[in-house]
Amino acid sequence: MARPKPWEIDDELWALIEPLLPKVERRPDHPGRRRLDDRKVLQGILFVLHTGIQREFLPQELGFGSGMTCWRRLRDWNQAGVWQRLQEILLAKLRGADQLDFSRAAIDTSHVRALRGGPKTGPSPVDRARPGSKHHLICDGRGTPLTVSLTGGNRNDVTQLVPLLRAIPAVCGRRGRPRHRPRRLYADRGYDHDRYRRKVRTLGITPVIARRGQPHGSGLGVHRWVVERGFAGLHGFRHLRIRWEHRDDIHDAFLQLATCLILYRRVRALC
Known part of the structure; x- marks a missing residue:
């Protein structure tokens, strides 16, 4: 076979x-x-x-x-919000099968080159100021992507911390209230800012963020590696390794669709 x-x-x-x-009806007078x-x-x-x-x-x-x-x-x-609704459906299936770990989550950012420029691009601090964009990702404790977003390559990672947490959908699938907040959030030194730690705590989440100036070996990598695997899954789709689209909504659509496919693979693995 x-x-x-x-x-x-x-x-x-x-x-x-x-x-x-969305359903598109043909016009009876001019069907085309x-x-x-x-x-x-x-x-x-x-x-x-x-x-x-x-x-x-x-x-x-x-x-x-x-x-x-x-x-x-x-x-x-x-x-029309097709990919966002599909993500909610797939996340609910995973939660119903007890395959989501909301006890902790990890956040990180990955840079991609934007060859054609456009909205949500900027001079990259890691690529000799060439135009680029950033993919921001939050994964649960098992490495399942919860939400992903797109910004310019020159945006500070920490500015997307709270918006990304608020973008996590309310996940049903089990009796009781939907879950949309992890208990703890793990992040690297790029998110080290006391002001944002306070903002994360106001959401009912305990921030576990490495501090600048401290020696390596904090032990956070034991929990943070799942988000690195999440990026490996996203960038396994070759079209996401470089941003070819001038329009940011088209590249974001590809990003959301890739997230849906990763979630669907995990749902299929349960069968």
Whole structure:
């Protein structure tokens, strides 16, 4: 039996995605060309995400439609909040199976080069001031991504600490109140600021952040390594290793979609 391609969508995943997609009715007076099947277009988007190819070079013989068709659908679905709702559904499934660890979480940032500039880019302090962007990620104690965001490459990591914590969705899946806050948050020296420690405590979270000027060997790496693995999972999608899009919402859409795929893999592993 041939191994399925990574951009092929199985029936279980499509059953989760299809109800979330906005319905587009054809006008009876001017119907125009028949709309390409959403499942095929999504596979074209996943082809770009997995291979790193630019959308204008999407192979037409694979039946995914044009790169512009994929670009427009991705834009519309992201504006409709499809990927955020899918993340909530998948996180709820993981929590229902007792696969989320809210006792602790880890936060970190990764820099990517932005070759075409655009919003949410800036001179990178780690890449000779070339234009770049940052991916900000929070993972639970098992390394499951809870939320991810995009900013300019020159933004200070600590400024995204509280917004990222507030962006964690309320996760259902079990009896009682939804969970959306970890008990402890682990971070490196880039987040060392007493003002932000106080802000984290006001959210009911205990900050465990390394301090500048202290020798290495704090022991936080025992808990923080999960977020490094989270970035390895995100950047396993080749299209996320370099920001090709001028528009920040398109790159963010790819980022959110990749998070959904990582969560779905973890749900499938439970079967």
